[in-house]
Amino acid sequence: MGSSVVVVIAERKRLLQLKDQLGELSPAPQRLVAVGKGETPIAEVEELNPALTRKLRQRSMATWLIPFGFFAGLTFTFITDLDTFAFAGELGSHLIGGLLGLGSGWMGSFAAAASVSSEADDRVRALRNRLEEGNWLLLVEMPNGFEMPWTRLQEAKPKAVVRLNDN
Template identity: 25%
Template sequence: MNYLVAVLPDRIQVEAAYSALEKAGLPTSQVNILGDGYLSADEFGMIDPDKQARKQSTRLFWWLVPFGFFVGYVFNYLTEVEIFPQFPRFGNEFLAGILGGIAGGLGASLIGGGTSITVGSGDALPYRNRLNAGKYLIVVTGNQDLTREATRVLREFEPENIQGYTDYSQKSKLLRN
């Protein structure tokens, strides 16, 4: 499956481009318009970077908090550092484990959430930003010949950006898994 995504600045141009694709004989079932008054990014199935970031952060949280607790406990056990001298040795080790778990949780939220938003969203985030800015997208899905023909037609409208994607695994970086 191939995808072709073109960014057009306004509704008039996107409707003219859609009509031109229709006149060129492209099946309208494989042409989608995203933007105000048409499909939203969520309705089309575009990846939501915030959801992906939360999912990655949660996954890391379940690994890093127990690991942080274990490392904090073991580190304090080996070094015998007294965090609070009035606590018994086990109390200091347990407190170090809790602090290690907290550090693991913070790491999961910062690394899992922040990195996933910027890296894990592929090209979906720039396209969502353009939709939020009032621009329109035309997405053509189909075989290589269809997207090549659509590229030829859409170039006449001088889109801000035109990008093709080939999806060999049937799971695109642009669409949800």
């Protein structure tokens, strides 16, 4: 993923003009997504949807927390020699401990994903407020190694230009 900015524009006509102008550039932006009334809903744009970002972060964390939890639970039952699940026998007791650890890892992935907030969250909140005020947003993502067309963006007289990332 290259560098990304969101341009806040007051008029839809100017938004569409800028989108067309940027699409004709060489090299063209990797992504051009217009957001606002009559355009792409903000909920469908990953960079502007904290809930979707959190969900993806939770899935990513679960891929290593769940197996870690299973082995931690299994190891704990071997180390402590507790007979908490004696009804299941020796092997069953260890397996139940591993499954409980697995569940703990799964729950931990939700807690960990929800507790992490990025710097971008505040910027996204400000952009959502601009959208609610009746403005339009244009997400512009340039390929790696190519400069953002700052002059072209400024010619559109945007209300704001917000950097999401610089890679």
